[in-house]
Amino acid sequence: MSPNYLELKDEQQLYRLLRDQSQTTVVLFFTAQWSPQCQQMDPVFTALASKYSDLQFVKVEAESFETVSESYEISAVPSFVFVSEVAIVDRVDGANAPELTRLVEKHHRGPAPSGDVPAAEAVKTDLNTRLKELTHRSPVMIFIKGTPTQPRCGFSRQLVQLLDEREVKYGYFDILSDEEVRQGLKQFSSWPTYPQLYTEGELLGGLDIIKEMIQSGEFMESLPANTKA
Structure with a gap:
């Protein structure tokens, strides 16, 4: 696992991280184990963390950390919140891999890293399958x-x-x-x-x-x- 990726264990861990890395954009992934959309986005989030080492990626179980979820106005999962200097600067609601990737690239500082995020296309395929089932x-x-x-x-x-x-x-x-x-x-x-x-x-x-x-x-x-x- 990338050193810039972590799964939240307690609230104080997040507050310390935001304080100590105030100059770093932190990407919060609010997730739930029961959600298939979150499962689809999990490999995308992990791949982005591996690719963009200058950002901090944090996975948050939304129902386990209700206070944190409420503070970031999380009403559904998956949701992704970009935090810089303790302020929300961007967010993505839903399993929108292309938009998440675009915003990560936007907040990345420095030359474009090599490699792709292949899971993003897989999510699009999974979404089409889900929409077909729903209709x-x-x-x-x-x-x-x-x-x-x-x-x-x-x-x-x-x-x-x-x-x-x-x-x-x-x-x-x-x-x-x-x-x-x-x-x-x-x-x-x-x-x-x-x-x-x-x-x-x-x-x-x-x-x-x-x-x-x-x-x-x-x-x-x-x-x-x-x-x-």
Whole structure:
């Protein structure tokens, strides 16, 4: 393991590190053992630590160090916080390996080190696999802000209402609960906005498209038979 990489054992260890290395950018990786996204990012974080020896990399079990997590406003894992002179200077929320790598390179001082971080591409592949699984989770899947009972934007509320009025059976995913899915699905589907509705893993469209299909009578015909009331 690289000498500039450590797994946090106690809070005082972090405070001493930030005090003693105030001139060094410290990258905090807030993680959880139960999270597959954190497991995906772990080799990326380790590889970056090996490559960029002038930065300090610290792995923090978010649930074991709740006070530390709260002080850095960690609401989900994985999250990466860049600290310099005790101040937050950058952060990445979600399993975004390219953005994490970009920010590490930004804070690196000196000539570009040799070598690659091959795990970053692996994370992208894993994300696409996860998105494919999510879109196939139910014959009709909607990706909304919030939940069907508590939508957190007007467009999501309208879509839920349209489906409920027609007694359509559907699964859902709250994109506000996972920044990785929220950003990744836009590229995966080539559709930049939410909500999104999928049938048997294929994107049917957003709210406007669904409204148009309802008006034309195409919508119910396009649904799998077992999702209709």
